[in-house]
Amino acid sequence: MQRSLAFTGPCGGAPVPGVVLYGLGAIGLEVARRLVESTEWPIIAAVDADPAKVGRSLAELTGLDSAPPVAVARELPAEAPPGAVALHMAGSRLPTVEPQLVELIEAGYSVASSAEELCYPQLRHPEAAARLDALARQKGVAVAGVGVNPGFLMDLLPLVASTVCLDVERVEVERIVDAATRREPLQRKVGSGMTPEQFEALADREEIGHVGLMESCALLADGLGLAADRIEEELKPALAERQIRTDYFEVAPGQVAGIIQEVRAMEGETVRAKLHLEMYLGAPDPRDEVRIVGRPELRLVIPGGTPGDSATVAALVNAIPRVAAAPPGLHTPKDLPLTG
């Protein structure tokens, strides 16, 4: 038996008149390239604080001749065309990025940001979150943190999976990344080649480790309605068991090869959610895995794991129509419309 039905497709959301890129680091430049290639979302401005970038053209910075005639500016264009969206890619922590977000909102942009803490700012910065929400509502724009981790893998994906589970006792998410297969900044970021003492000193000052795991966990606990009373985090170095050599690092046995980080949502002494991240040179069996302990029990595996960089770029680009379609205010990844 065969049959066929005509499909007229979606009507599509409101058009986005233009996109501003705020921050042109590695991710920002890759986002710029994808936007230039896709032609769907015109870049109308690019902003970066780096004097080495200010004044240079997007064509030069991206290496794409087809880039629009936009030069990197130190300052944001004062006023946004109605409906314009800014992609903010200039920091991880809310205290650092709040003034930048305020500037964007004041100018009338809806904002999707890669700032990890913005995925659930209510956890560490409830007052800043309330300020941003109020300002965004007042200006009639939407603001949201987006990304892969946080923003997808350890929060949105398990929340979506849990829509078909009842009596959820516990959620466990595991992400294993072989840092040796990733680019140099990531290998550096996880502490490759440090001594354990150097690592612990940085860890105590919150200057090493993956930012956003606690935010993912809080977002998950919120979405699931878990009766958790606190979020705990543990970070330790993965130490090299033998000599490791990558394109960028040489690590001796006993030196740091990366991080092992775990965050738990606790109800008294009961673990209600556990997010476990291993990111080190040579980590075996890279994968992402979500396990919902409920009725039914559900296990979901991404063999090889979600590629962090390209997926982050995609999350930002895909967020353009999503924040454009969202109601005014501050949104977490679970509240942002799925499509534009």
Added chain:
Amino acid sequence: MQRSLAFTGPCGGAPVPGVVLYGLGAIGLEVARRLVESTEWPIIAAVDADPAKVGRSLAELTGLDSAPPVAVARELPAEAPPGAVALHMAGSRLPTVEPQLVELIEAGYSVASSAEELCYPQLRHPEAAARLDALARQKGVAVAGVGVNPGFLMDLLPLVASTVCLDVERVEVERIVDAATRREPLQRKVGSGMTPEQFEALADREEIGHVGLMESCALLADGLGLAADRIEEELKPALAERQIRTDYFEVAPGQVAGIIQEVRAMEGETVRAKLHLEMYLGAPDPRDEVRIVGRPELRLVIPGGTPGDSATVAALVNAIPRVAAAPPGLHTPKDLPLTG
């Protein structure tokens, strides 16, 4: 390094004053049991057309003494308490269920329904979809189709996965169910023990096969903005290669052991989405699998597959706060708020 932050949790959505169960078949009764056990959502009425059920108590039908003192009625209570939700579990096809949905909406209930065609009624019944949407808006209630397939596995889950992929060329979803491990009605539904001729005759009249695959595909194509022009469906019997005996059926070689069904979103001769379902006695390697062919390419596996019945029950119960929180109108599973 260890740290801990207090978590105060979500404020939670508006309370739902009561739930009406509309349809008390196998799924409806299981939903009733879960609601009685959870005590979170009080059952205020139960409706069924079956004379063998009308007048009997929920305690008797569910076997749970703790059930509230509700007797099954032939007629819906005329007026819903403000904010009440109905779970509709009384049919698959929109022409059959539209009058029931109208009755529920007219009475003031927000509705989550297991009717497969309601997950994307715009495909086969655009006029009925527009009527339901207009009526729901007029009455200030939300209406949505929910479920596992359609509603989760082949539409919502790949759409969520695709938020971290760009340049999506094609999406492929595969669901392999060993029908021998499922209950009798499912083994019957897939045609176990029929001759190939009996199967083909039923297939031509759309009286066999899984309902909702085309709707999943249309919802996926809509959400991804695929430039598809038609949705194609193909259904054929899986024939037994040797004698098969289950608790309910005895199937001779050459007789029907189940279904192989595939739906494709086509742009000209290019496949943009492919949903493949195999559900037959003894199907090897049961699993669900989503593959997004894009940048990055993403593969997501649910080993063993999502358990259909218990996950459907969960999807319905979890939909109570979701439809209660949704704005008035008709929603697809991708537009319904993820949480209440």
